[in-house]
Amino acid sequence: MFEKVLVEKDILNSPHTQHILNKLKHNDPILINKVDEIWGKVKKPYLQKRENLNLFIGKKRGTLVKQAPDAYGLNGDPHFYFIHSYNCIYECQYCYLQGYFNTPDLVLYVNHDEIIKEIETTLDQHPNAWFHAGEFSDSLALNHITNEWSQYWDFFKARPEAKLELRTKSVNIKNILSLEPLKNVLLTFSLSPDEPSKEFDLKTPSTKARIKAIKKLSDSNFQLGIHFDPIIYSEDIEKIYSNLVDQLLENTNLDQINYFSLGVVRYTKDVYRQVESNYPDSKLHAHPYIKSFDNKIRYSKPMRNWLLSTVKNILLSKGVCESKVYLCME
Amino acid sequence: MKLLCFAHRNEAKTFFDRLKLSPLDTSLNLFKSDQSFIVITGEGIQNTTEALSIIVSKYEQITEIINYGVCAGLENSLKKNELFSIRTVYQYFDDFSFKSHTSSDEQADLDLISVHKRMYSPDDKLKLSIYAQVLDMETWAIASVAKRFKIPWRSFKTISDEIDENTDCQQIIKDVDIYSDLFWNHFNSLESSIVKKSNITSPLLENSQLHFTHTQSHLVKKYLNSLKLRDVDFSKNFFHSKQYLSILESDYSKKEKAKKIITLLESKYDPITSKEKTKTKEIFNSLKNKYLSFDHSDFIERSSIKFKGQFSNEVDLKNIIATLESIDLQKLKGESKDV
Numbered sequence: 001m002f003e004k005v006l007v008e009k010d011i012l013n014s015p016h017t018q019h020i021l022n023k024l025k026h027n028d029p030i031l032i033n034k035v036d037e038i039w040g041k042v043k044k045p046y047l048q049k050r051e052n053l054n055l056f057i058g059k060k061r062g063t064l065v066k067q068a069p070d071a072y073g074l075n076g077d078p079h080f081y082f083i084h085s086y087n088c089i090y091e092c093q094y095c096y097l098q099g100y101f102n103t104p105d106l107v108l109y110v111n112h113d114e115i116i117k118e119i120e121t122t123l124d125q126h127p128n129a130w131f132h133a134g135e136f137s138d139s140l141a142l143n144h145i146t147n148e149w150s151q152y153w154d155f156f157k158a159r160p161e162a163k164l165e166l167r168t169k170s171v172n173i174k175n176i177l178s179l180e181p182l183k184n185v186l187l188t189f190s191l192s193p194d195e196p197s198k199e200f201d202l203k204t205p206s207t208k209a210r211i212k213a214i215k216k217l218s219d220s221n222f223q224l225g226i227h228f229d230p231i232i233y234s235e236d237i238e239k240i241y242s243n244l245v246d247q248l249l250e251n252t253n254l255d256q257i258n259y260f261s262l263g264v265v266r267y268t269k270d271v272y273r274q275v276e277s278n279y280p281d282s283k284l285h286a287h288p289y290i291k292s293f294d295n296k297i298r299y300s301k302p303m304r305n306w307l308l309s310t311v312k313n314i315l316l317s318k319g320v321c322e323s324k325v326y327l328c329m330e
Numbered sequence: 331m332k333l334l335c336f337a338h339r340n341e342a343k344t345f346f347d348r349l350k351l352s353p354l355d356t357s358l359n360l361f362k363s364d365q366s367f368i369v370i371t372g373e374g375i376q377n378t379t380e381a382l383s384i385i386v387s388k389y390e391q392i393t394e395i396i397n398y399g400v401c402a403g404l405e406n407s408l409k410k411n412e413l414f415s416i417r418t419v420y421q422y423f424d425d426f427s428f429k430s431h432t433s434s435d436e437q438a439d440l441d442l443i444s445v446h447k448r449m450y451s452p453d454d455k456l457k458l459s460i461y462a463q464v465l466d467m468e469t470w471a472i473a474s475v476a477k478r479f480k481i482p483w484r485s486f487k488t489i490s491d492e493i494d495e496n497t498d499c500q501q502i503i504k505d506v507d508i509y510s511d512l513f514w515n516h517f518n519s520l521e522s523s524i525v526k527k528s529n530i531t532s533p534l535l536e537n538s539q540l541h542f543t544h545t546q547s548h549l550v551k552k553y554l555n556s557l558k559l560r561d562v563d564f565s566k567n568f569f570h571s572k573q574y575l576s577i578l579e580s581d582y583s584k585k586e587k588a589k590k591i592i593t594l595l596e597s598k599y600d601p602i603t604s605k606e607k608t609k610t611k612e613i614f615n616s617l618k619n620k621y622l623s624f625d626h627s628d629f630i631e632r633s634s635i636k637f638k639g640q641f642s643n644e645v646d647l648k649n650i651i652a653t654l655e656s657i658d659l660q661k662l663k664g665e666s667k668d669v
Binding site for chain 1: 417418420426427428429430432439441456459460461555556557559560599600602603605606630631632
């Protein structure tokens, strides 16, 4: 899976590091001082992740819990995200990670005790806060190797006023199913209809497989959330999203879906440049973009509004309560 | 024309034996055959940068740089006497340089790091091997110059030794004939992997009944490329469509016809925004008068309108106020209204 594994000397013997190395059957990692001294110091082309992906294991330093941007999550409550990992094994053509870091190499941070401690401090200052994982990585894609969430579970069980969101496109839920479903811990899935998912979400589990995973979690009483994000224009948008919502609701108890977030495809200027260079023939370029109000590259406002209202109306027509639908980053 | 680039004359020995080379510039060690230039740069990043910069800026007919040379292995698993195509090149000069350069060979799969001085220690090997599998002292310079002059480059390397304090330089010198044959055989079998970008322009832009400005031509190309990504037959269908043919057959001037075709393409390219733009334009055109003009270019995205008023008496001012008060903002927003 990984070409090279590089581990910070100080955390080589931590149980988390050893667990990961055992799972990877990797006994001979390269020892380094600090991840930041090497990772991202050199511009490594993004698509080299296909043949030559390295893994760094280290300790996250600096601010461990950060305030989420505006228009993030349901209104009213404070939102924060924490960083337990950088980069992703999947290859979504629109992904902002391709222009965000200078390397596709993965980092796994193992100082979960410290991250949890900082979550606790933040929670003391902001009761009812949400904490999101998966801002810079997929929360579950490597969970069979990392298995870090049980530690977070213990904390969030003891602090029911706080909410944890684990966001994913993976179906890697075996370890999660062994945990107790908690009211304040949400497993959230990014979903797209079959056709765009096959076209743009490279190396990810199919939509069908994701819905199957959602069903298993729903059957086991886990709390869920759905992200229809990014919505990418296609002429049959109404039909394909209607089918997707039908498939989802046939397999899930709607009461367990806490929210649906809707977002239209968008990029920063740097990310868009990378998308153009990495995927020059992608159908992502088939539709017009403009530089938008926040300098992000997006569809024009009428197009965004049309897409968002179309998908929102599909949800409402199928019995989803309006208060559960929110627009992300709009 | 290709520029073949070697660090040492011995590496190019077979090329000198087989090609009819004539010296072109002895101070640069530059030679020329019917098909290509050959340069012997000397060892190191500085020498290579200097020689290539001069040559590439002087000889505009150079369309590609191809480098052959020996390098040192940073991984024990790599075989000697095989030729590898270099994918990405990094540089180490006291520390790692942030920049990297990627070759135009899409089949390339080995990464190389160029260093400024010979490095032997196991610590060096470990450090450098994080980024690359092989090491040399020139390729980074070749790639940098190629990038600066927007010329594609490829680099083919064979491993002569592994980084080791006991490297036997004499043995490498002895084996250089073998390496040179290897490079020559490869060069002969080399097919250009550079796919030239299609220079075919759209029949639309070559149609003598239409006149597009430079900016309009770019717009037409953008629209057609996007529409073709959605539907491969778009162009074929479009050129046979009634709308297109009726514009061509109309009595409008060449410039007016071109403008109408752009509007037509825009309505296909982004139908929702195009409809909104037309609606907004109509509304503001109807409000425009001798006292007041509008700039509504930012209206759709930011709901912002700029206007310019001019009055010289109270009646003019009242007219301006009345016109502004007549604007129904909610109605105007239409599709631009937030969901």
